[in-house]
Amino acid sequence: MTSITILGGGVAGLTAAVQLAERGLRPLLLEAEPEQIGGRLRDTPPVTVEHAGEAWSFPAEHGVHGIWSPYRNLLALLERHGITPDMAPSREETWIYGEGRSVRMAHIGSAIRGSWVPAPFHYLALFLRPSFLAMLTPADIVSMFAVEGSLIGVMAIDPLAEGKSLAGMTLADLTRGWSPRIRSLFAGLARNALAAHPEQAPAAGFIAFLRFYTLLRRDAWGFHYLRGTGGGGISGPLAAKARELGVEIRLGSRATRLERAGQGWRVTYERGGQEHAVESEQVVLALDSPSAARLLRDSPPTAAQAADMVFPAGVPTVIMRFWYDTTPKGAVAETGICTGDFLVDNFFWLHRLQPAYQAWHEATGGSAVEAHIYGPQEIADRPDGALLAQTSFDMARAFPELRDRMIHCTIDRNPATHTLFTPGAPERSLAVRTPWPGLVACGDWVFDPNPALYLERATTTGMLAANAVLEACGLEPWPLLPHPSPEPLAGAMARGLQRLRHAMLRRRARGKE
Ligand SMILES: Cc1cc2nc3c(=O)[nH]c(=O)nc-3n(C[C@H](O)[C@H](O)[C@H](O)COP(=O)(O)OP(=O)(O)OC[C@H]3O[C@@H](n4cnc5c(N)ncnc54)[C@H](O)[C@@H]3O)c2cc1C
Structure with a gap:
């Protein structure tokens, strides 16, 4: 036995x-x-691309992965076993918003993790960035007060610790009344964070995501990319x-x-x-x-x-890779999330992250990008050609230098096993x-x-x-490392708001008796 x-x-x-x-x-x-x-986290077969008279081989995987700073137990496990994956720190992430011919972009990641304002008010550093403000309409700017208020409001609930599923409530409910572009940014975050559209993204899941990755600590949004494959x-x-x-x-x-x-x-x-x-x-x-x-x-x-x-539902993911014989100019971040009328959800410049792509980029001046689409099923079900054509069109809208410069592309469809x-x-x-x-x-x-x-x-x-x-078996268990605690102000506010919510719930319950 x-x-x-x-x-x-x-x-x-x-x-x-x-x-x-x-x-x-x-x-x-x-x-x-x-x-x-x-x-x-598994690898997929490598891809060979003929370019500049040579055959170049590129490793491939289920999808590019990032390791966030609160991943203490994973990092400790790897360290204990002498496993030291090659990792590069994230420097910047771009938000790209498309609306017909108009495409706007702003760098957002560094403003949040490097904010001079303590959590949970650290988003102010982003909200006050001129490039971010330039993305917005006056209605969006007015709406930002409601957004900051809602973000603080969700600190009153810890769905995981309290076992609150908020059944039936979605991100769409949580962001109702917000202006369209701000809603679109949060819809993009939900697609990246939960691989779901706002009407499908459970509010409790999104709150848990915010609490773990950004709301309670500025540095929680710091992460490293795996430079090799997962x-x-x-x-x-x-x-x-x-x-x-x-x-x-x-x-x-x-x-x-x-x-x-x-x-x-x-x-x-x-x-x-x-x-x-x-x-x-x-x-x-x-x-x-x-x-x-x-x-x-x-x-x-x-x-x-x-x-x-x-x-929890399983979500299909579609991973496309595009090789170009040129590289976008200017201050391009390693990665971006796309919202508005873009089909693609996010992308990663592989020639900025992974050694095989970097070597090819240095030798040829080319660039390569990995673009992800996270469900829903009806989008993932579209034919390969349709997804590749729309995504390459999206990339060329965002980076016009890439128009007509694609030399190779691939598409991989992961099964619907990714966790919503x-x-x-x-x-x-x-x-x-x-x-x-x-x-x-x-x-x-x-x-x-x-x-x-x-x-x-x-x-x-x-x-x-x-x-x-x-x-x-009567054997000694392994200690779990605690996850980073909130910054002092965020922690005090979260505790206070939680107490207030519980008091209100008790009062409401007494009122019903
Ligand atoms: C495109 C993409 C990008 C991602 N990026 C990130 C990221 O940047 N950072 C991050 O933290 N997470 C990321 N994730 C999520 C991360 O990959 C998962 O959270 C993690 O790998 C889940 O590990 P798991 O062991 O729980 O499940 P899985 O990795 O799904 O493992 C389950 C295993 O069970 C096997 N299995 C299924 N059925 C059977 C059966 N009947 N018998 C035997 N075996 C079976 C499967 O083949 C699989 O190997 C990403 C996921 C995707 C899809």
Whole structure:
């Protein structure tokens, strides 16, 4: 009997595997993908481009990733294992707003993280930037007071710590009454942050995003880009470490059913077109949300309760890369978010970030950009040609020097497994400790009061899942590093506003009695 089986080899599953193996356990990890470990951080086949009489090879991945400064547990895990991904600090991000022929842009990122005003008023440094003000109409400028007021208002609620799902409330509700361009900026942030449009982006998810990444600390918005790929820099080395510590990783192994086997579990999985099974005392479920929902609802012991649980939606992502034989001039930031009538959601200048692209840029003067579209499904479903044509048109609108200069392009469609982060009501969400004995869960969508999102949430829930197993085995759990606390003013205001909200809720409840 294998004592522990981990299902899924993304960052969450790999974190759990390494943490367990470091305590002397030898889990088996089943990963559905046949070639690559890493889930949404995995590499994809390299791309070869013929240019200037040479064949140039470029690494590719699921999508460019950034590592934000509050990702303490991920960074500590990597450091402990001597994994040092090559990273470059973010310097600037551009907001590009398109409306027909008019395209405006302003640098926004550095104003927020480098603001001279303490949080939560640090956005004032952005609001007062001439280039930002030039993006706005008088109505937008008047609306900014309401925006700052709303941002401060949302400090009164911590959806994760309080277990408040704000069910049915979306970002569109939160930003109602704001002027069109400011709403458009927040719609762009929601698409980048939650991979969803404002009508689909849960208000609680957006508030959790704001609280973790920007609202309570200026430096929380500081981040580094992985200069190599996510697979080469993080998930590959983590998998190598797991193997070195004795974890067996079986690629191409898709779990299809869970059944009880005595006190433990029997996991049925498909591999090489055949059905296999493994029995273990403990199972760590480290799948993306849609796959976890499917497996639990298809498995007799978990089906009934899982049918009542809310699983965050999975969002498709489309990753396009364009190579040009010229480079945009001027103060171009490494990355940008696009709003207004742009189809594309964000983009990253690869020749500014990744060594293979940099070498090609230096040799030829060319530039390369990776553009992302995050759902919704009806946009992702458009034919390749339509998405590539519209995105290259968008890029040329934003950077006219690129018009008619494209030499190559690619499009990759990631499956609809990216998490639409949706803090659920605790009683209807799957948490690390599931209702089923011997089955724990981890992943960037799994319910837990800790404030982290995405890669850091995958890591922290992976650690917590490992800790639950270690506890069951009588072994010492791993300490979690606390996430950075709010700046003093933001912390005091958040506590005060939260107390005020609770007092108002109590008064309202008494009034109803
Ligand atoms: C385009 C893009 C850009 C992103 N950028 C950032 C960023 O800049 N910063 C950031 O923090 N996050 C970013 N993210 C999110 C980040 O990639 C995820 O939060 C993180 O990788 C999730 O890890 P996970 O282990 O929870 O899930 P996953 O990586 O989804 O891992 C789940 C694994 O389970 C496997 N699996 C599924 N079903 C089965 C089955 N039945 N049996 C066995 N295995 C199965 C899958 O193949 C997968 O390997 C981005 C995501 C995308 C899509």
